[in-house]
Amino acid sequence: MGILGGNPKDEPLHYGEVFSVWSSLIADYGMISGYQTFYNHAGDEELKKIIEDIIETCREEVKQLEKILKTNGIALPPASPERPVARLEDIPPGAKFNDPEISAALTADIAAGLVACSQAMGTSTREDIALMYGQFHMAKAQLGAKLLRLNKNKGWLVPPPLHVNYPEK
Numbered sequence: 001m002g003i004l005g006g007n008p009k010d011e012p013l014h015y016g017e018v019f020s021v022w023s024s025l026i027a028d029y030g031m032i033s034g035y036q037t038f039y040n041h042a043g044d045e046e047l048k049k050i051i052e053d054i055i056e057t058c059r060e061e062v063k064q065l066e067k068i069l070k071t072n073g074i075a076l077p078p079a080s081p082e083r084p085v086a087r088l089e090d091i092p093p094g095a096k097f098n099d100p101e102i103s104a105a106l107t108a109d110i111a112a113g114l115v116a117c118s119q120a121m122g123t124s125t126r127e128d129i130a131l132m133y134g135q136f137h138m139a140k141a142q143l144g145a146k147l148l149r150l151n152k153n154k155g156w157l158v159p160p161p162l163h164v165n166y167p168e169k
Helices: 015-041 045-071 099-123 127-154
Strands: none
Touching: 015 045, 015 099, 015 127, 045 099, 045 127, 099 127
């Protein structure tokens, strides 16, 4: 059996896998910090709950990603500092993100995360890495569905022009 046979955890990471894991980790660090700020700005309780869910998902990813890098002797990227909890009333109106803006940013990040997970899965040679990104992908897809439902229910979804009139033949 060759170098890529047997227990996947005994196989070396290739450069692409290292880059994917390291990039995912630094992105999660930044998202946790940024989403804590979004949480402070959010007024809608349903949106705040989704932000909490996303932060918790990011924290779970961080645990797995840090473990892989440490196990393989790879230095961790710098982590962003945790953000303190702030009262919404203390944020000046002109400096505040509004709920639709927050939801749109979260939605865009989820979409980008789905693409990144798909790419990491497709370029991995270690089954454990590909499966881990598959799990991340599923979690992000579920969060994206919750955000879509919230955006529709709150009237925050801005759809592209809808094609409803068909030309006559």
